Amino acid sequence: MDTILRINVAANGGPKAKAEPVGAYAGMGGRALTSHMIAREVPPLCHALGPENKIVIAPGLLSGTAAGQSGRLSIGCKSPLTGGIKEANAGGQAAQVLARLGYAAVVLEGEAADDQLYLVYINKDGVKIESAAAYKGLGNYELIDRIKERFGDKVACISIGPAGEYRMAAASIACTDMEMHPTRHAGRGGVGAVMGSKGIKVIVIDDAGAAMRQPKDPEKFKAANKAWVEGLKKHPVTGGGLPAYGTNVLTNIINEAGGFPTNNFKTGQFKGASKISGESFAATMTERGGQATHGCHRGCVIQCSGIYNDKNGKFLTKQPEYETVWAHGANCGIDDMDTIAMLDRLDDDYGLDTIEMGATVAVAMDAGLLKFGDAAGAIDLIKEVGKGSPLGRIIGNGAALTAKAFGLERAPVVKGQAMPAYDPRAIMGIGVTYATSPMGADHTAGYAIATNILKVGGFVDPLKPEGQIELSRNLQIATAAIDATGMCLFIAFAVLDQPETFQALLDLLNSFHGLSLTGDDVTALGKSILTAERDFNKAAGFTKEMDRLPSYFKREALDPHKVTFTVSDEELDQVFNW
Amino acid sequence: MVDSFSNAGGDKLSASGGPSWARLTGLVQEGFALYGLEGQSLRDFMREALGMSDAYIEGAVSTVFLDYKPVDDLDGAVIRPGCLVSLSAAMPGLVGAVMRRNSPYASFREAISHGGHTEQEEAQKDKRCIVRVKLFNAVMREHGPLLLSQGIMLEPDRIAAAIGTPLPDGYSAEHGAPGLVLLRSLAEHGVPGAAGAFGAPRP
Incomplete structure (x- = not known):
């Protein structure tokens, strides 16, 4: 990981890639690299969607190694949602693959010309950039299906859906998981909008022929990794609660504590909590032939993800995370697992932050646009975002903007970003x-x-x-x-x-x-x-x-x-x- | 036997739990009733009414709520008529860690923590009373089947909605406290026909 790949999207004739030594950023990875690079290279007063902003995509210091749990990818920029610095991170395959190719970071800089969209392909031989006009407007699922047809199912992808193309402040960046589903998202702060402003629809990373990164001291590293994995497996949370029920195991507990924000943070307990708990999700997923225990990337020891099938036993989405279940569930007064799973699927497909979207739908409910508990209405509202309708453009820009648009004080945000699933009054x-x-x-x-x-x-x-x-x-x-x-x-x-x-x-x-x-x-x-x-x-x-x-x-x-x-x-x- | 709950063999539970499975876990998460003793410490209630060993209480039941308040002192918190006891294993996330008994992050929840002795009224010692109980996650999976074989009390309409009437094979029902039915699993320490116990099997 001694190379930084800079892609100037404003170059004559289309984006141009240039590899350079890691230089001043040597020894940095993940959020350290993204935040130091943004702080050093991006003018703080610039517009988040303008040419001065950059997207920095960085694996961590241990990504691409044999170390367990080292698959997190950091994505940094100036946020169009908060106006401040942003680091959002995601699981999936991309960090491991990018690191094995030797990249400490991929940086998108400049301003896209017109409305052109591009595909970036990176492998051990270098970088190719081509038009992605054929992919314009595609949701992440169809986009990845097309990528799979062309590049096979061993590559990893970093992509945006329509929300990123619309440059919405709640747009996420998707990373593919082990099954090459676009389910792992750098969700927060509108990083997808910045990638959209750079005109990059998808980065395809192919590590065929690339070796795993090798440690300086292989024997000590091997021993440390053994102790590391044993430590994770023997702990009751990382070795028990998380693999059995996923992060949504928290629903019952936070609800019991009275800190489970319900109906746009109006109360701290949700009557339907047990219907959408991790325990209930796990039982239903198992009954439908899905998986309640699953990793989001190779080398995952904890296995807190899962496969959620619909009533017909067909894959719908990954096991929704606790924050998603809360945001689209209790916070909107919805206690139906299939509705929450569908909303998770739509968010992933359009490329949206599930926390911001759940909070925003709840604000819309509080403002009287639809009723709390209206499951069909919530799905329709997210589909408006996917269509880019005028209403969808408001919703897709988050809870703060939506509250302002509908004249509501009760926007649960700090610095413009929606609060997650824990009420700060109880905790x-x-x-x-x-x-x-x-x-x-x-x-x-x-x-x-x-x-x-x-x-x-x-x-x-x-x-x-x-x-x-x-x-x-x-x-x-x-x-x-x-x-x-x-x-x-x-x-x-x-x-x-x-x-x-x-x-x-x-x-x-x-x-x-x-x-x-x-x-x-x-x-x-x-x-x-x-x-x-x-x-x-x-x-x-x-x-x-x-x-x-x-x-x-x-x-x-x-x-x-x-x-x-x-x-x-x-x-x-x-x-x-x- | 309660007439409306006589067994008729319908709604059989399959090896994976069958159609009743998720709803059964729902009953235990939503809560059931047991008898406790007024004035009894929470630790003694967990030992005597729930049948938990000291090792299990200390090692597995990391998160305890009494009437929605996180409890640190199991000996100071006291059972009162109609109180709600909710039990869980160690939970993920910062807030999950915050909720654990004697968490180093307990100050994060200072406003809602159970105060122990100081907020208890004088209780009438040793008088039998109804206590509501909820079991979650690993505690539900590991301890739920034992309790179900001993019998848990539920409202009849909740049993009917969850597993149907007449009862599936392998269950019995008797009159419990006023307005409640005592539901028992006839399988030894388990749910009839279920592969795991109250939830996804641990990998």
């Missing part, structure tokens, strides 16, 4: 992260990692109320560092509880790259990423007043616990004091 610590993350409201920005193992900023007393400020800070630092490795964030649970598994992760990095990283170095890496992101946002015009939740979360009490968000603005302003 206030997550509200601190929603408010202060440079990404906008994001549940993955401050994930679970061994805070007190890393001792970032000292040991945190979990019983002190102020702990949530320190914890949010530490979690954001640790998450940024994990995002640089290409590791799936779900490793965090095993690392949280098992110090030897955290050590195995360090050993993987050190033996592969010939380094001697410690926990302190990991902390420094996380801080450097967050600092670059915060500096970019500041230069883009962000102020501390944007690190806030909407005021109605302080005003409206949430049932059943009747709680409001009570973390003060002064406390929020302390999160990035280090």
